[in-house]
Amino acid sequence: MTAAEPTGDELVEMLAALANPLRLRIVATLAGGRDYVSHLAREIGVSRPLLHMHLRRLEAAGLVTGTLELSDDGKAMKYYEVTGFDLRLTAPALAEAAKTLTRPDPEQGPGSKEHS
Amino acid sequence: MTAAEPTGDELVEMLAALANPLRLRIVATLAGGRDYVSHLAREIGVSRPLLHMHLRRLEAAGLVTGTLELSDDGKAMKYYEVTGFDLRLTAPALAEAAKTLTRPDPEQGPGSKEHS
DNA sequence: CCATCCTGTAAACACTTCGTTACAGGTGTA
DNA sequence: TACACCTGTAACGAAGTGTTTACAGGATGG
Numbered sequence: 001m002t003a004a005e006p007t008g009d010e011l012v013e014m015l016a017a018l019a020n021p022l023r024l025r026i027v028a029t030l031a032g033g034r035d036y037v038s039h040l041a042r043e044i045g046v047s048r049p050l051l052h053m054h055l056r057r058l059e060a061a062g063l064v065t066g067t068l069e070l071s072d073d074g075k076a077m078k079y080y081e082v083t084g085f086d087l088r089l090t091a092p093a094l095a096e097a098a099k100t101l102t103r104p105d106p107e108q109g110p111g112s113k114e115h116s
Numbered sequence: 117m118t119a120a121e122p123t124g125d126e127l128v129e130m131l132a133a134l135a136n137p138l139r140l141r142i143v144a145t146l147a148g149g150r151d152y153v154s155h156l157a158r159e160i161g162v163s164r165p166l167l168h169m170h171l172r173r174l175e176a177a178g179l180v181t182g183t184l185e186l187s188d189d190g191k192a193m194k195y196y197e198v199t200g201f202d203l204r205l206t207a208p209a210l211a212e213a214a215k216t217l218t219r220p221d222p223e224q225g226p227g228s229k230e231h232s
Numbered sequence: 233c234c235a236t237c238c239t240g241t242a243a244a245c246a247c248t249t250c251g252t253t254a255c256a257g258g259t260g261t262a
Numbered sequence: 263t264a265c266a267c268c269t270g271t272a273a274c275g276a277a278g279t280g281t282t283t284a285c286a287g288g289a290t291g292g
Contacts (some may be wrong), residue, residue: 008140015135018205020280021128021217028214031207038238050281052240068239074289075238082207089134089203091147098144101137138250154268166251168270184269190259191268 006087008101010062011094014087017061022046023054027082030064034081055080122203124217126178127210130203133177138162139170143198146180150197171196 006014018024025044029035035043041051058064059080066080122130134140141160145151151159157167174180175196182196 012135012137012140015131019128019131019135024124024128024210025214025217027207028211031211077238085206087205089205090201091143091198094140095144095147098141101141193268
């Protein structure tokens with residue numbers, strides 16, 4: 001497997017996703033086995049809408065994946081599980097990743113607010 | 117040396133410090149050698165006050181260290197350099213770190229806004 | 233039909249973060 | 263004196279983030 005190194009932008013997104021106590025706990029809990037949203041919310045002790053938002057961020061960063069499945073009694077249940085990520089954070093590694101950063105300063109889409 | 121694993125809270129702080137394009141670039145630049153604030157600001161292309169703020173965050177997270185030195189012509193110059201951090205981010209490692217999390221939900225200081 | 237379980241999303245608010253501008257001081261040199 | 267460096271910090275606005283509450287639907291079982 002040996003996942004390819006992420007780009008600078010992807011790395012920032014991953015780090016931002018993990019840089020939150022609640023999201024860190026979500027990943028930690030999922031590391032113990034897959035689970036569906038409502039149950040996971042009860043397990044951790046947060047509201048479902050809140051968990052839903054955090055899971056979206058974690059999934060966007062590629063740290064977890066969700067699959068919609070049907071239970072025996074026909075309910076639609078979304079199961080999440082952790083991906084096999086493996087990041088190494090050292091100064092040289094970060095220097096390498098920084099080479100592929102595309103947004104050093106917040107630049108928005110073209111044609112929005114050009115001055116003279 | 118083999119730095120001891122940080123606590124969950126410390127890990128979150130480190131990740132939050134690195135989860136920013138500009139700060140990532142700062143660490144990347146310092147990985148190439150120590151530098152003082154004003155020069156580093158010109159190098160990267162940001163204002164000094166802004167760089168100052170980011171350096172404080174990086175230092176608070178233990179990723180860089182700053183030392184105030186006197187140059188040959190007597191100017192006070194603050195040199196920053198990266199520390200020898202080495203973090204491994206995997207699901208099991210995060211699960212281990214999450215055990216030492218002390219702030220699952222944002223709790224602010226006491227006596228601020230108690231209701232009846 | 234009503235209750236209970238699952239999903240998703242939008243509105244509103246508090247709070248933090250990011251960035252600029254402006255100011256404070258220090259030293260050494262023309 | 264004025265200028266060119268260096269440091270630090272406070273004030274302010276813009277933008278992003280985290281959280282709650284409320285609402286939308288679909289499927290099963292009494």
